[in-house]
Amino acid sequence: MGSDATTRRSGDGGYTTSTAFLEALAEGGVEYVFGNLGSDHPGILEAYALARAEGREHTLPRLVICPHESVAMAAALGHAQVSGVAQVVLAHVECGTQNIGGMLHNAAKGRTGVLMYAGASPFTQDGELFGSRNEFIQWIQDVHDQRGIVRGYTKYDNEIRTGANVKQLVRRAVQIASSSPAGPVYLVGPREVMEAEAPPQRADPAQFPPVAPAALAPDTVERVASALAGARQPVVVTSYLGRDRAAVPELVRLCEAAGAGVLESVPMHVNFPADHPLHWGYQWNDQHHNPLLESADVVLVLGSDVPWIPTRNRPSADARVFVVDEDPLKEQMPLWHVPAELFARADLATAVRQLRERVTELAEPSAVAARRATAEAEHERLFEQRSRREVPDGETITPEYLVALVRDLVDDDTLVLTESITNYPAVSWHLRRNTPGSLLGSGGGSLGWALGAAVGAKLAAPDRTVVSLVGDGSYLFGVPSSAFWLARRYDAPSLTIVFDNNGWNAPKASALGVHPDGTAARHDDFGVDFTPQADLAGIAAAAGGAWGRTVKAAGELPGALAEAYSVVRSGRAAVLAVQVPGL
Template sequence: MYTTSTAFLEALTEAGISHIFANFGSDHPALLEAIAEARASGRPIPTVMTAPNEMVGMCAAHGFAQVSGKPQLVLVHVECGTQSLAGAVHNAARARVPMLVFAGASPFTQDGELTGSRNEFIHWLQDVHDQRGIVRGYMKYDAEIRTGRNVKQMVHRALQFATSAPKGPTYLMGAREVMEEELAASVTIDPKQWKPVDPGALTAKAIARILDGIDKAERPLLVTSFAGRNPNAVGELVRFCERLGIGVQESAPSALNIPHDHPLYLGNQWNEPHQNKALAEADFVLVVDSDVPWIPTINRPAEGAPIVHIDVDPLKEAMPLWYIGAEESVRADAETALAQLNAALDARAIDAKKVAARTAHYSAQSKARRAALAEKETRSEGLITPEFLTATVRKHIDPEETIVLSEGITNYTVIANHMRMTAPGSYFASGGSSLGWSGGAAIGSKLAAPEKTVVALTGDGSYMFSIPSTVHWMAAKYETPFLQVVYNNRGWKAPRFSALAVHPEGYASKANDLDLSFEPSPAYADIAAAAGGAFARKVDRPEDLDAAVKEALHVVQTEKRCAVLDVWLSPV
C-alpha cells in the first residue's frame, strides 16, 4: 500500500533528512509498516535511531544541526512523548536550531470506521484538547496533517519554516487514521519550491551608519554571542575587524565566533559580577547576533556610546522584555551583513594610522589576558581546579579535529577561556538554559561529523539531567563514541551563586546546607559503563589527571567506545 506514512517518509528523504530520532508508540503502526515496507523493497528512507528517552533524541537532533546545519526529524508518541521532550524544546527554540518534531495523535474514531481506529485503552487517555499547544510557544510553526493528499506539502512547509532565518524547531502531528490513509497514487511535488527564504541584508543607509560610526571611534568594539553558528560568518567577522582594528568581545557565547588565539579577541563574559573593561571603554558598539550582549545591572556600555544591532531577530520576538538601547537595529543575517561591510570597505578610504593604534591597543589587552589565564592553569597540590582540568583536556586534543560541547554552567567561562578553540564550528554550548543537552548533542555531533573527536564537558548537575543511561546506550548501539568529562562539584553550584548574588549578607550566606548537595556523590562514570560499556574512571588527584585524559581519548579514538571521566574538583 502507498499511504500517508509512505509519502511522509518520501518527503523527509526529498528534504535531505538523514536521521529519525524515534521514540515509537501506539500511534505509529502506519509509520512502522511504511518503514518496514521501504526496507523490504529497497526504497531509501532516513536512518532510524531509537531514542529511549525523547529529550535525548531531540538533543541529538540539536547537536546534529549545530554541526552540520541540516535539520533532522524527532519522532515522539502523542502528547506524552511531546511533554517528554522537556527542556530540549526550550533549547532548540532559544538556540534557533532547525528540526522537525512529529508526534502521532490518538485515533479520532472508536467503532472501527477507519483503519487505525481506537483499539487500546490509552487511546481515550491520550486524547487531549490541544496537543500542539503544549509546544506552540516554542515552535516556529505547528500544524496537523489531516490527509495524505497534501502531506508532502505540509512536511516541506514545516522544514521551510525551520530552515529560514531565524531558524528553529517546527511541529507536526497526525492521527492514526490519517497516517494509515491509503492513497490512489504517489504524491509528487517539486521540493525546489520549498527552499529556505533568502536571508536579510543591510540597507545602504545601515552600512554607511556603521562605517561612519567606526571611523569616528577610538575604541570600536564588536560584541557577539553566536555569529559563529554559521561557520562562514567567522571569516567575514575576522576580516572586518582586522581591517578596522575592532576588538571582539563574546557574551555568553554558544559558538566559536572568532579564533580564541586572535590578537583582537578580548575574551568572553557570562554572569561574572563586574564591569567589562573593553565594553566600558568602547565609544562605538556593534552588536552582531546576541540575545544578551551584556547584563545592564552590573555591566554595560558607557553612557552615550552609540550602539548598532545586527541580528536575524533584532526584536527578540519571543522575549517579553528585551532592549539594549540601540539607536539603530537591522534585521540581517550575520554572514551577509559582514560580507556587505567588507565589500563596502573596498571602496572606502581607511585611516591606516588609526587602525594600527586600535589594533595595538586591543592586541596588548589580548596578550595580557592570555598570560593571566596561563597562570591559572598550573597544578595545585592536592586540588583539581576547573582551569587545570580544562587545560589538561586541551593539551591532548587536536583543535582542528575536535568538536567541544560545553555545558559547564558555573564553569562556562573557564571552559571557553581555557579550551582556547580556534576553528569555526569547533565549539558549541546549547544556546538555551535548560540543562541536559550535551549528552544527546554529542551523539548528534558525532553522527554529523564522524571524522571528528567529540568532547563533552559538563557539570555534574547537567550530567544527571542528560539521562546518561539513555545517552550511553545510544552511543554504544549507534557507534558514536565521545569523551565526556564531568566537572564534579558534588552539587548545584549555580543556585548557590544566584542566592549569594541577591542576598550576599543573608541567611543563605551563613548556612552550611542549602539543600544543593549531591553527596554522597553518584558513580557518574559507572552509569555510562553499565549502560553502554563506556570506559569509566573517577579522578580525584591532580597527578592522575593527565594519564586519565590520555587513556580516555585513546579509548574513544582507537577502541571506538565512549569514555567518561568523573573529575572531582576542589571544594567550593
C-alpha cells in the same frame, strides 16, 4: 513508487500517508528520524518494514531508536548543529511531546532547525476507520490542544489531515524550520490519517528552499561603517555569529579593517579565533565592570541575545550602539532592550562582509594601526592573566587546570560540546578554540543537551572526535543511561568529561547573588549537594559499555585524560568524572 503500491488496501502494506511522510523527509535531505515509539506509530513502523522488505530502505531516513524523548531531541539538535540540516524527532502523542520540553526550549533559544512529529490519539473509537482506538491508553492520552503544548516555542505547527498533501506540509515545515532565524516546528498526525492509503504526489524540495540571506540597506551600511571607521575605541560584541562558520573569517577581516576588539558574551560557538590578537575575551555572568566595554565609544552588537548585563556591566551612556542580527528585537522575549541608535535585520555573514568592504574604504590606515596596537596589548594582558591560573592547587584539580589539559590534548578538528554551566567561563578562557565549528553549546538554558547531542554530532560527522565538557548536574539531566545505550547501539562514541563538584553550583551562586548575607549563606544551607555521590562513570559503563574512571588527584589527571581520549579514538565511548572543588 511503483504503481502496484498505490493499489494495495490500507493495512495490507499499501502506500500510505506514513510512507509519503517519510519519503518527503528523505527527499528534503533529512538523514535521521530520532524516535521514541508508541501506539500512534504503527503506520510509521509498517512503512519502514515494507521498505526493508522491498529493498528500498535507502529511500527513507534512518530510524534511530531513542529510549527517552529528551535524548532523541538532543541528538537531533546535535546533528543539525553540525550538519546544518534540520533533522526529525518522533514523539509519542502528548506524553512524549511533554518529555521533549527542555530540549525544545534549547532548539528555540539556540535557533536550531528541527521537525518534531507526534501522533495523536485516534479520533474514532468504534472501528469506523482503519487505525481506530483499540487500547485503553488512547482515551487517557486524548487532550484538548496537543499542539498548544509546544506553541510557545515553535515557529510553525500543523496537523496532517490527509495523505493527499502530506509532502507539501512536510516541505513547508522543513522550509520554515531551516529559514533564519531557524527553529523548531511541530506536526501532528492522527493514527487513522497516517494509516490511510495516500495517492501518488509530488512536492519538489527544490521549490521549498530556506529564505535567502538578507543584506543591510546601503544607508545602514554607510552609517555603521562610518562610525566604526572614525571610532576612537570600537568594540564588537557577539554570542552566536559563529553558528554560520562562514561568518567568522568575515568578522576577522572587519575587525582588522576597523582596529576593533571583539568581546564574546555568553558564547556557544567559535565566533572569533581565541588566539587572534584582537580577541578581548569572554563575558558570562560577570558581576564586575568591564572597562573595555565601558570605555568603547562605538559598540557593534552582532548576533547576541545578552550582550551585557545592564545592572553589572554595560557600555558608557555616550557610546554609539548598533545592533545587527537575524533577530534584532528578540520578539519571543517579553522583556528585552538594548539602548541603541540602530537595529537592523540581516544575515550576519552578509552584513559583516558589507561593513568590512565599506570600512576598508573609509578608515584611515594610521588610525587603524594605532587602534590595533592598543587592542592587541589588551589581548596579551587578558590572556596572560588567565594563563597563570592553569596550574593545580597541590593535588586539587582546578577547572582551569583541567581545561588547559584538554586544550593540549585535542586537535583543531575535534568537536567540543560544552554544557559546563558554572564552568562555562573556564572552558571559554582556557580551551581557546580557533576553528569555526569546533565548539558547540546548546544555545539555551535547559540542562541535559550534551550527552544526546554528542550522539547526533558523531552521526553527522563520523570522522571527527567528539568531546563533551559537562557539569555533574548536566550529566544527570542528560539521561545518561539512555544516551550511552544509544551511543553504543549506533556506533557513535564520544568522550564525556564531567566537572564533578558534587552538586548544583548554579542555584547556590544565584542565591548568593540575591542574598549574599542571607540565612542560607550564613548556615551554608542551600540544599544543592549530591550526597551521596553517584558513580557517574559507572552509569555509562553499565548502560552503554563505556570506559569509565573517576579522578580525584591532579597527578592522576594527565594520564587518565590521555587514556580516555585514546579509548574514544579507538571506537568506544568514555566518561571521565573529574572531582573539582566542591560547593
